[in-house]
Amino acid sequence: MNSSATARLTTRHLAAAPGAPRLLADWYATGRPAALADHLGRHGPPPVAAAVGGRGSMPLVEAVEAAGLSGRGGAGFPTARKLRAVAERRGRAVVVVNAMESEPASRKDQFLLHVAPHLVLDGAVLAAAAVGADTVHVCLPRDRSAQYRRLSAALDERRRARVDRVRLRLHALPHAYVSSESTSLVRWLNGGPARPQGSPPRTHERGVGRRPTLVNNAETLAHLALIARHGPDWFRREGTPDEPGTTLVTVSGAVAAPGVLEVALGTPLATVLDHAQGPAQPLRALLLGGFAGTWLPAAHQDTPLTRRDLAPLGAAPGAGVLIAVAGPVCGLTETARMLAYLAAHSARQCGPCHLGLPAVADDFAALAAGRADPGLLSRLRRRTGLLADRGACRHPDGAARLVASALHTFPDDVGHHLTRGACPAAHQPPRIPVPPATPPERWR
Numbered sequence: 001m002n003s004s005a006t007a008r009l010t011t012r013h014l015a016a017a018p019g020a021p022r023l024l025a026d027w028y029a030t031g032r033p034a035a036l037a038d039h040l041g042r043h044g045p046p047p048v049a050a051a052v053g054g055r056g057s058m059p060l061v062e063a064v065e066a067a068g069l070s071g072r073g074g075a076g077f078p079t080a081r082k083l084r085a086v087a088e089r090r091g092r093a094v095v096v097v098n099a100m101e102s103e104p105a106s107r108k109d110q111f112l113l114h115v116a117p118h119l120v121l122d123g124a125v126l127a128a129a130a131v132g133a134d135t136v137h138v139c140l141p142r143d144r145s146a147q148y149r150r151l152s153a154a155l156d157e158r159r160r161a162r163v164d165r166v167r168l169r170l171h172a173l174p175h176a177y178v179s180s181e182s183t184s185l186v187r188w189l190n191g192g193p194a195r196p197q198g199s200p201p202r203t204h205e206r207g208v209g210r211r212p213t214l215v216n217n218a219e220t221l222a223h224l225a226l227i228a229r230h231g232p233d234w235f236r237r238e239g240t241p242d243e244p245g246t247t248l249v250t251v252s253g254a255v256a257a258p259g260v261l262e263v264a265l266g267t268p269l270a271t272v273l274d275h276a277q278g279p280a281q282p283l284r285a286l287l288l289g290g291f292a293g294t295w296l297p298a299a300h301q302d303t304p305l306t307r308r309d310l311a312p313l314g315a316a317p318g319a320g321v322l323i324a325v326a327g328p329v330c331g332l333t334e335t336a337r338m339l340a341y342l343a344a345h346s347a348r349q350c351g352p353c354h355l356g357l358p359a360v361a362d363d364f365a366a367l368a369a370g371r372a373d374p375g376l377l378s379r380l381r382r383r384t385g386l387l388a389d390r391g392a393c394r395h396p397d398g399a400a401r402l403v404a405s406a407l408h409t410f411p412d413d414v415g416h417h418l419t420r421g422a423c424p425a426a427h428q429p430p431r432i433p434v435p436p437a438t439p440p441e442r443w444r
Helices: 003-011 025-030 036-043 060-067 079-087 108-115 117-131 145-161 182-189 218-230 269-274 307-313 331-344 351-368 376-385 395-409 411-419
Strands: 093-098 133-141 167-173 213-217 246-253 259-264 283-288 294-297 321-326
Touching (some): 093 218, 108 117, 108 145, 108 259, 167 182, 218 246, 259 269, 269 283, 294 307, 351 395, 351 411, 395 411
Parallel strands (some): 093 133, 093 213
Antiparallel strands (some): 283 321
């Protein structure tokens, strides 16, 4: 699904989303992408002086800390801690906007950049002022040419209007699953392949051009732009005390109106689905977080969308993906296809990715096909346990999480496939779109 298709799908139901619109407020109001004139008319120019602590204002790092903003790219790291880590380093810093969004089930950043590009760019410019950077690099995947043209036009608008005091540069990178990892972006901007860099130094210590580098997800920066304008108390009016604010969620699967929703953190998963006009039939399971996320039984759909509430279930919001699965479906075949894709898109730089992921994917494919030998399940569990916390990046960790949650969520399927071969639902058409499991053609 491309950005335009996402926009069309979302138009039908966004007005019903829970919580007050923030990132998508202009879209709610007009139903069209915001050009620079529209954006400035609503928000005014980015308050750069306030970002560094102008007279009577709170410095941006302190405001973001008081707001409790956490990263919306998947890891959920406190944004203020990242800002402060870069700001405290010696030397001129660099800011990188991570708009790669390599998770196949996610469309939130593509949609946000389509309808509110200047909110994201404002956030990047304000972050640059806060950490003392003179350059902002905006990273997009190479195969989204329409998105590149639109964002290039937005940057041209800003240059003509002389809105920004820093240089903004747009880049098109190879589109592999792991190329959206922060060290992959830095490595590529330094002339290398878009593969994760597992060894020190850390990005905030020595990143692009050996300079302190802040890498933030596009949605995170858009929230930052609003906090700079409205303050931390305003930000905390939505969400929960521990996890304030709103977040974007890509809802798909067995719902009537798939698309991108802006919801308050703490909204029950079932309510999020209701605002996508709900499932047409009783749910069997939910996939939360994307291909590197967690399967949850349908009984957990009343769980609030927060890291705190999901943690006891072994889950997290992740990349802001919620996929509903209903009716007769084989969770094992759906998982096997995703694992094959993840294995094909590994960087092949460490043992867990180069050897472990393909082995786990092969074992799971055999289970899904009903070709189980007596030792298959114990071997699969043992190999899966060797993936986590051993890779150069978190890619194998996500695959291990997906496997473990599938075995837990679909025990009836596992039993059937081990003892009687593939279940009847295994022969049904796939419910979750998965790209071809082919390795990336290039990393540079």
